Amino acid sequence: MVIDKVHIEEVLRQVTDPEIPVLTIQDLGIYQGFEEIDDKIIVKIIPTYTGCPAMDMISVNVKAAMQEAGYENVEVKLVLSPAWTTDMISEEGSRKLKEYGIAPPVEKTSDKSYLSGEQKVVPCPQCNSKKTEIVSQFGSTACKALYKCLDCKEPFDYFKCY
Amino acid sequence: MTGDKKLLQQYVLQLADNVMILGQRLGEWCGHGPVLEQDIALTNISLDLIGEARVLYQYAAEIEGEGSTEDDYPFKRDVRKWRNLLLVEQPNGHFGHTIARQFMFDCYHYFHLKELVNSPDERLSAIATRSLKEATYHLKYSSEWVIRLGDGTEESHQKMQEAISDRIDYFDEAFLPSKIEQEAIIADIVIKGEKIRAKAWDKFREVCKQATLTIPDVEYPQKGGKDGLHSEHLGHILSELQFLQRAYPDSNW
Numbered sequence: 001m002v003i004d005k006v007h008i009e010e011v012l013r014q015v016t017d018p019e020i021p022v023l024t025i026q027d028l029g030i031y032q033g034f035e036e037i038d039d040k041i042i043v044k045i046i047p048t049y050t051g052c053p054a055m056d057m058i059s060v061n062v063k064a065a066m067q068e069a070g071y072e073n074v075e076v077k078l079v080l081s082p083a084w085t086t087d088m089i090s091e092e093g094s095r096k097l098k099e100y101g102i103a104p105p106v107e108k109t110s111d112k113s114y115l116s117g118e119q120k121v122v123p124c125p126q127c128n129s130k131k132t133e134i135v136s137q138f139g140s141t142a143c144k145a146l147y148k149c150l151d152c153k154e155p156f157d158y159f160k161c162y
Numbered sequence: 163m164t165g166d167k168k169l170l171q172q173y174v175l176q177l178a179d180n181v182m183i184l185g186q187r188l189g190e191w192c193g194h195g196p197v198l199e200q201d202i203a204l205t206n207i208s209l210d211l212i213g214e215a216r217v218l219y220q221y222a223a224e225i226e227g228e229g230s231t232e233d234d235y236p237f238k239r240d241v242r243k244w245r246n247l248l249l250v251e252q253p254n255g256h257f258g259h260t261i262a263r264q265f266m267f268d269c270y271h272y273f274h275l276k277e278l279v280n281s282p283d284e285r286l287s288a289i290a291t292r293s294l295k296e297a298t299y300h301l302k303y304s305s306e307w308v309i310r311l312g313d314g315t316e317e318s319h320q321k322m323q324e325a326i327s328d329r330i331d332y333f334d335e336a337f338l339p340s341k342i343e344q345e346a347i348i349a350d351i352v353i354k355g356e357k358i359r360a361k362a363w364d365k366f367r368e369v370c371k372q373a374t375l376t377i378p379d380v381e382y383p384q385k386g387g388k389d390g391l392h393s394e395h396l397g398h399i400l401s402e403l404q405f406l407q408r409a410y411p412d413s414n415w
Contacts, residue, residue: 050292051213080217080288085295109295137303138203142210146199162295 003036003071011069012043018057019141022100025058029088032079040073041066046084049142049162085109086162098125103147103158122158124149132156163226170351171225172245172342174286175235176388178218179246182236183396184267185211186403187254196257203303204260210296217289237407241390241397245340248387249332251395255325258311258318262325263332265304269366270336272301273358283351305369312373323375330377331384337362340388 012034013026025031025045032044043062047055059076066074086105089097094104103125121130129151137160139146144157163171188208195201219232249267254260275297278290311322337355342348370377386392406413 047292049210049213049296050217050289051209051211053209080285080292083288083291083295136199136203137299138199138206140202142206160299 003041007069008034008041008066008071011065011071012062015058015061015065017054018061019054020097020100020102022096023093025062027090027093027096029090029093030058030084040075041071043074043076044079045076046080046082047078048084052142054141084162086159089159097159101125101156102144103156105159105161107161109161122147124152124154125156126154127152134158166347167225169342169345169348170283171222173348173352174218174222174225176245176340176342178215178222178235179244180250180267180271181211181218182215183244183246183399184250184264185209185215186399187250187252188260188264190254191260200257207264207300207303210293210300214289214293214296217292221285221289233407237404241392241400243390244392244396244400245342245388245390246396247332247335248384248393249329249335251387251393251399252329252332253395255328256321258321258325259328261304261307261311262322262329264300265308265369266329266333266366267336268297268301268304269362270333270358272297273361273365274336274353277353277358281351281353286351301365305365308369308375309373312370312375319374322373326370326375327378331380331382333366334359334380334383335385335387338383338385338388343388 012031013024015025015031017023017025017028028048030046030048032046034041034043036042043066045055045058045062055078059078062076063074087108089105097104103122106120106122122132122134123130124132124147127149129149131150132147133150135146135148135155137145139157143159143162145160146155147158148155185208188204188211191201191204192208193201195204215236216232219235222235223230223232247267249263252259252263254263272294275290275294278286279294281287281290308322308326311318313319314322337359339352339355343352343354367377384393
């Protein structure tokens with residue numbers, strides 16, 4: 001089989017996250033390229049959260065997308081290093097998250113406030129109000145916390161800084 | 163496996179078993195949490211811990227080779243082969259008991275991972291880097307609840323105090339060396355308990371103080387789990403955890 005690298009890249013970049021379908025694995029920063037070993041294409045993905053059930057789903061979706069594009073012999077390899085952080089989410093990804101109603105991470109993991117554990121203001125993705133408060137540190141999926149807006153009264157998900 | 167490989171694998175299993183059993187215990191709260199948000203929080207933490215257990219079991223299986231898989235360890239070993247702390251197998255009790263157990267484990271886990279990040283073993287270092295981010299949130303969560311309940315109403319204070327007193331005997335096992343940890347051959351891989359004990363206890367004391375809780379003296383620290391000597395609770399956990407694989411060996415979804 002002829003391997004068209006540009007084509008493969010294109011196919012892989014369009015695979016989306018099953019929980020947050022507006023984000024591609026490229027936007028999330030978990031797609032780490034692919035390599036060819038003999039006839040096999042090995043796609044490298046870094047897990048977001050160690051226990052994230054979406055990882056298995058993403059592997060299945062990657063294989064499915066590749067098969068549809070005509071590549072049968074595909075393996076998805078989870079690599080542990082570099083460890084994923086929310087800093088790897090692209091600007092495009094952050095924008096899409098907000099549009100989807102999920103507040104994107106408000107800081108980099110290298111920020112002092114993150115390291116000291118002090119709480120940052122998370123603006124409401126619906127009305128942009130800064131008057132919001134945390135409901136729970138743990139939300140509907142491993143990567144999100146639950147917030148509510150004190151102005152528009154809407155609850156919303158916040159993509160936690162990791 | 164050669165001698166040093168075998169020891170490394172046993173050490174990895176010791177770390178994996180802690181997070182597996184605590185993850186299983188927290189999973190028992192699913193659908194039973196005091197309020198929806200806490201039900202979700204406890205099961206989220208469970209998911210993080212089982213995720214950590216998986217990558218550690220995968221590593222153990224790779225070291226062992228010969229067709230071993232990550233599933234062999236949680237599903238096919240009997241009580242005496244498990245190397246987890248006695249603390250993590252203790253029953254959920256009331257919410258305060260669960261929080262006390264979690265807080266003690268988090269104090270240990272957080273500082274342990276912080277050291278493990280610098281491990282000369284690249285795989286353990288990568289796993290720790292990932293899990294430390296999660297453990298940071300766990301410690302924050304359990305600390306906040308200890309304070310909220312301890313410095314809360316008269317009843318919440320009394321229950322949180324009862325929980326700390328009931329579980330304190332199990333805290334120190336995390337820092338006492340197991341037989342495996344004393345083997346010189348893996349000395350550079352093992353994170354020595356004495357290296358993190360003071361930091362973990364400082365954090366524990368600081369939070370208890372803020373929570374207006376009294377830390378009772380520990381007369382007889384409970385230990386043995388890391389060497390395979392368990393309380394009666396572990397067998398019951400395994401009977402549930404392993405039932406399907408025992409009844410229908412190698413069944414798959």
